[in-house]
Amino acid sequence: EEEEEEEEDEEDNEEEEMEEGNDSKTENKKGPIQSMKLKKRLRKSEMKAKIATVPKEKAVKVSEGRILTQEEFKKINQFQIKKALVSQKKIAREIVGTRKRTLDDDRLDEEYEEKRQRRIEGDGLPRLKDIEHFHKKMRRATKEERMESIMEGREGREDYGKRKKNGPHVGKTNRENAKKKVFNMVKNKIRGKNRQRSFRDQQTSLKNYLLKQAGRKPGNAKL
Secondary structure, eight states: OHHHHHHHHHHHHHHHHHHHHHHHHHHHHHHHHHHHHHHHHHHHHHHHHHHHHHHHHHHHHHHHHSOOOHHHHHHHHHHHHHHHHSOHHHHHHHHHTOSOOOHHHHHHHHHHHHHHHHHHHSOSOOOHHHHOOOOOOOOOOOHHHHHHHHHHHHTTSOOSSOOOOOSTTTTOOHHHHHHTSOHHHHHHHHHHHHHHOOHHHHHHHHHHHHHHHTTOOOOOOOO
């Protein structure tokens, strides 16, 4: 019995070793990916901690250690102006120094410097161009004035619509032009058309002719 128990223990140990080997292989496969993700998470958390703690720690040390001077109060005012111009996220990035400066940053700095110079050199009052806004009420134009502006806009351009040609035969159909021809030129053509017409065509043409003679408009009504 003791030998059987020893054999069972050996088999259990071998199975545990096999399972541990398989687990170590899977961990080695997943290891690089998981380590990269953990590194990214740690970097993000470190960045957030820096952004949150660095300005607060400096402010606490300065305010507790000594009395602020007038120049430092000016710097505080400057920072408040800059905070109004730039979002908090951009200011935090500039404090930590994680990105390069862009043209927008330079423009904001220029605007900030202009406002700062106005405050230093001026009497503290706002400028007229910063608060003034003119509103011009337009007078309603008359019909003659509107027509004049329309005609001025039409000068120097082609007219809309189909172009019209000038000439003696413009605007006439082939049937109208055929009426002016000599009868000997067209009689054979007319005779041939009459021979080829069906009874229905002759009936409708006679109807239209009679309506015209009566002074009525020819229609497509049934006889």
